[in-house]
Amino acid sequence: MRKCFVPICLLVLMIVSAACSSENSSGKESTTPPQEITYASTSDAAGLSPIDTNDSVSSNVTYQVYETLFTQDPETMEIEPLLAESYENPDDNTWVIKLKEGITFHDGTPFNAEAVKYTFEQLKDPDRAAPRASLLAPIESIEVEDENTVVLNTEEPYGPMLAALSHTNAAIVSPTADQEGDINKEPVGTGPFVFDEWVEGDHITLTRNEDYWRDPAKLEKVTYKVVPEFSTAISMLETGEVQFIDAIASDHINRVESIQNVEVQKTEGTRVSYLGFNMEKEPFNELAFRQAVAYGIDQEAYVSQLNDLGIDNESIIGPNVFGYQEDAKEKGYAYNPEKAKQLIEDNGYAGQEITLFAANRDNYMKMAEIVQSQLSEIGLNVSIETMEWASFLESARKGDYEMTFLGWSNSTADGSELLYPNLHSDNIGSSNYARYENSEFDKLVQESRSSVDQEVRKQKLHAANLIAMEEAPWIVMNHGIVTAAYDASMEGLIVDPTGKWSLYPVSR
Amino acid sequence: MVGLIIRRFLQLLLLLFGISFLVFMSMHLAPGDPATIIGGPNATASDLEAIRENLGLNRPVVVQYFDYLAGVLQGDFGYSYQTNQAVTEAIITRFPATIKLATASMIVAIIIGIVAGMISARKQNSWIDVTSTTFALAGVSIPNFWLGAMLILIFSVNLQILPVGGLNSPFYTVEGMKELILPAITLGTASAALIARMTRSSMLEVIRSDYIRTARAKGVRKHSLIWIHALKNAMIPVITVIGINFGGLLGGTIITEQVFAINGVGRLMIDAIAARDFPIVQGTVLLVAGIFVVVNLVVDIIYALIDPRISY
Numbered sequence: 001m002r003k004c005f006v007p008i009c010l011l012v013l014m015i016v017s018a019a020c021s022s023e024n025s026s027g028k029e030s031t032t033p034p035q036e037i038t039y040a041s042t043s044d045a046a047g048l049s050p051i052d053t054n055d056s057v058s059s060n061v062t063y064q065v066y067e068t069l070f071t072q073d074p075e076t077m078e079i080e081p082l083l084a085e086s087y088e089n090p091d092d093n094t095w096v097i098k099l100k101e102g103i104t105f106h107d108g109t110p111f112n113a114e115a116v117k118y119t120f121e122q123l124k125d126p127d128r129a130a131p132r133a134s135l136l137a138p139i140e141s142i143e144v145e146d147e148n149t150v151v152l153n154t155e156e157p158y159g160p161m162l163a164a165l166s167h168t169n170a171a172i173v174s175p176t177a178d179q180e181g182d183i184n185k186e187p188v189g190t191g192p193f194v195f196d197e198w199v200e201g202d203h204i205t206l207t208r209n210e211d212y213w214r215d216p217a218k219l220e221k222v223t224y225k226v227v228p229e230f231s232t233a234i235s236m237l238e239t240g241e242v243q244f245i246d247a248i249a250s251d252h253i254n255r256v257e258s259i260q261n262v263e264v265q266k267t268e269g270t271r272v273s274y275l276g277f278n279m280e281k282e283p284f285n286e287l288a289f290r291q292a293v294a295y296g297i298d299q300e301a302y303v304s305q306l307n308d309l310g311i312d313n314e315s316i317i318g319p320n321v322f323g324y325q326e327d328a329k330e331k332g333y334a335y336n337p338e339k340a341k342q343l344i345e346d347n348g349y350a351g352q353e354i355t356l357f358a359a360n361r362d363n364y365m366k367m368a369e370i371v372q373s374q375l376s377e378i379g380l381n382v383s384i385e386t387m388e389w390a391s392f393l394e395s396a397r398k399g400d401y402e403m404t405f406l407g408w409s410n411s412t413a414d415g416s417e418l419l420y421p422n423l424h425s426d427n428i429g430s431s432n433y434a435r436y437e438n439s440e441f442d443k444l445v446q447e448s449r450s451s452v453d454q455e456v457r458k459q460k461l462h463a464a465n466l467i468a469m470e471e472a473p474w475i476v477m478n479h480g481i482v483t484a485a486y487d488a489s490m491e492g493l494i495v496d497p498t499g500k501w502s503l504y505p506v507s508r
Numbered sequence: 509m510v511g512l513i514i515r516r517f518l519q520l521l522l523l524l525f526g527i528s529f530l531v532f533m534s535m536h537l538a539p540g541d542p543a544t545i546i547g548g549p550n551a552t553a554s555d556l557e558a559i560r561e562n563l564g565l566n567r568p569v570v571v572q573y574f575d576y577l578a579g580v581l582q583g584d585f586g587y588s589y590q591t592n593q594a595v596t597e598a599i600i601t602r603f604p605a606t607i608k609l610a611t612a613s614m615i616v617a618i619i620i621g622i623v624a625g626m627i628s629a630r631k632q633n634s635w636i637d638v639t640s641t642t643f644a645l646a647g648v649s650i651p652n653f654w655l656g657a658m659l660i661l662i663f664s665v666n667l668q669i670l671p672v673g674g675l676n677s678p679f680y681t682v683e684g685m686k687e688l689i690l691p692a693i694t695l696g697t698a699s700a701a702l703i704a705r706m707t708r709s710s711m712l713e714v715i716r717s718d719y720i721r722t723a724r725a726k727g728v729r730k731h732s733l734i735w736i737h738a739l740k741n742a743m744i745p746v747i748t749v750i751g752i753n754f755g756g757l758l759g760g761t762i763i764t765e766q767v768f769a770i771n772g773v774g775r776l777m778i779d780a781i782a783a784r785d786f787p788i789v790q791g792t793v794l795l796v797a798g799i800f801v802v803v804n805l806v807v808d809i810i811y812a813l814i815d816p817r818i819s820y
Contacts, residue, residue, distance in 0.1 A: 043779070044591075044779075046546075046590050046591060047590075047591055047592070054546070054547065054548045054551075055548065126558055129555070129558035129559050129561070129562045131546060131547050131548060131551060131555060131559070133555060133558075134551075134552055134555065182592075184591075184592060185592075185593075199601065199771070200591060200593055200598065200601060201598075201601070201602060201771040201775065201776060201779075202674075202771035225674065225769070226769065226771065227673060227769040228766050228769065228775065228779075229766050229767050229769065231657060232657075232660065232672060232673050232767055232768065232769055233769075235660050235661070235664060235665050235672045235673075236672045236673060236769075238665050239664055239665060239668060239671070239672055241671060241672055241673070241674075387539075388540075388782065389545075389782065390539070390540030390541070390544070390545055390782065390783070390784050391538075391539040391540045393540075393541075393544045393545070393549065394539050394540055394541050394544055395539065397544060406549070408549075427552065429553055430551065430552045430553045430555075430556070431549060431551070431552065433549075
């Protein structure tokens with residue numbers, strides 16, 4: 001026994017000494033930190049080509065490597081030229097875009113009108129099956145006028161053109177790199193950071209583009225570390241193993257805020273979370289029923305559970321989305337259980353059995369539980385059915401539900417990009433999960449898309465918004481707040497209302 | 509012995525064929541469409557159709573299966589729907605992390621389990637025995653994710669002596685060892701508890717057997733009686749437990765990999781299931797099944813080495 005005891009003691013001693021040696025390397029540095037940051041991402045990028053991906057994790061990376069013709073100011077959301085120099089509309093169907101000169105891609109390929117034409121044609125090519133092909137669907141043809149001028153022709157006027165051209169998935173790729181290699185694995189753009197390495201499932205590293213067309217970025221190296229468990233990511237932020245996390249859920253925000261030397265940024269966002277009815281089923285297709293439910297839901301009670309990470313506003317177009325006007329806020333069905341009960345009694349809905357269909361992610365379960373208890377109070381008989389995301393999406397898309405919870409992160413912050421995919425009758429069977437159909441609403445949304453006069457667009461969107469609020473195919477639960485938490489040594493980070501961030505202005 | 513290996517190999521082929529069929533069909537017939545995941549909630553019907561066409565998902569399932577099988581027979585396990593990475597490459601990049609983690613946890617489990625089990629058996633019903641069986645019970649009962657989170661809070665966040673997550677350095681370096689300690693303990697505890705209980709009961713049985721009494725009567729020293737004569741015979745069921753556990757650990761340890769941000773096979777599989785990335789799911793399941801069969805074979809061979817009465 002004693003013979004065995006000694007080696008075990010030695011082993012334990014070894015482990016402990018290994019643990020204690022090289023003092024505190026996981027702790028925070030006190031001297032000037034290196035110009036490097038590590039960001040913890042809850043999942044890995046699906047790919048690194050803006051043409052072939054459509055998820056926010058991938059665009060967090062591609063946004064640093066590629067650039068778009070236009071961009072949105074992260075604070076004001078005003079659209080301004082980036083790779084473009086200027087643009088003009090000789091008529092409503094023609095966009096003549098002058099490009100900045102002297103810019104090259106990371107592989108040395110010159111950035112010019114040919115590159116823009118190539119990228120947009122790839123994005124539209126049915127064989128490539130780009131997931132965001134719909135962004136540029138209204139563009140009929142792309143012409144190269146000269147080296148630095150590209151002309152986009154549309155069939156009908158396309159109002160959200162600049163917002164679409166600012167979208168991360170409309171970023172310009174190096175034609176050489178795309179033809180000769182796989183930009184989904186080795187991205188080549190014009191951006192401030194150059195791709196270095198991708199160990200799939202583990203990390204992606206980018207380094208500073210020393211030949212950037214503006215002043216080079218301040219950060220020399222950026223690492224995206226995949227940390228699937230959010231509480232682990234918070235621990236890593238606390239110990240200094242990562243410097244930056246974002247999209248903090250309401251359940252975690254208090255812990256993050258209590259960490260010393262960590263700054264938390266909260267910005268009112270463009271995401272809207274809602275309760276949607278299946279408008280093809282009874283009694284959900286009856287206005288009185290939807291009104292009863294709308295009066296019966298106390299959004300304030302729900303938002304108070306979100307630890308200040310939600311905005312209570314019943315307008316479908318949120319306060320940070322183009323097309324919102326202040327008076328929409330007052331036009332919703334404010335919580336009024338008496339009115340709800342009255343409507344239920346008058347229309348014989350008492351005891352109506354309904355099933356809330358919820359995916360087991362984000363805050364959907366929390367929403368379902370709160371709505372269940374609130375609707376039970378007004379006399380409905382509510383049960384909850386939950387599913388994991390992939391099965392949920394398929395059932396929801398098929399219209400295999402009665403009432404469900406979903407959200408929409410509006411990545412262009414333009415109201416047309418909210419109302420058209422989600423509530424226009426063109427998209428029943430795809431992204432219009434509520435299967436809502438109203439010709440007047442459709443017309444207004446169509447006009448908001450086809451006008452290039454921004455003031456006209458705003459009015460059309462507002463009018464459409466009011467119709468949808470009154471008809472209530474959706475009941476807004478809350479508008480989102482985007483969050484980021486980072487080491488106090490990090491400066492210059494601005495998270496925009498769509499949740500995007502550029503690392504170009506960031507330093508330590 | 510050679511006969512055993514050949515027989516097992518043939519069984520393995522048959523098993524893998526059966527499993528590939530079951531997994532393929534269950535993934536394709538279960539709800540959840542890979543195209544809706546790739547396209548996202550805002551994809552239009554034509555976007556989705558284009559994605560399905562691109563992935564070949566609009567062909568009949570049986571055609572897809574035989575196509576897949578034909579590929580597998582030529583060593584082509586397909587490409588990930590999500591990242592277009594070759595399945596074999598995806599597995600090969602993740603497998604080292606899983607092997608490292610599984611081996612380290614197994615070492616922790618074997619050392620703690622066998623020592624605790626032996627001591628418990630020798631001092632049956634003493635306070636040491638009671639303490640060790642209580643810990644064994646706790647070890648099996650405590651969920652991994654909770655233990656992992658607690659160890660991170662104590663050793664990484666509060667004491668700051670071990671890193672929170674990731675296996676970034678080679679295991680033979682000090683950094684690499686530090687990275688392995690917490691996940692190995694998290695994962696090894698449950699196995700340690702099982703091994704301890706198995707060692708204890710098996711040891712108690714052997715100690716009471718006739719040949720031990722005879723050996724004792726002949727004056728064999730107590731030390732060699734326990735550690736040589738008794739332990740060797742008591743090990744057969746313990747090795748079975750170790751084998752099954754090790755097979756399980758090599759197949760990926762989803763929760764521990766998740767909590768400690770380790771890029772292993774378990775995480776690859778669970779992410780693929782969530783994203784309906786069929787080729788990756790099939791590849792990882794076949795790998796896990798294959799590992800189980802091989803580990804069982806190795807266990808059988810070890811039986812014969814330990815116990816001369818067993819021969820094949």
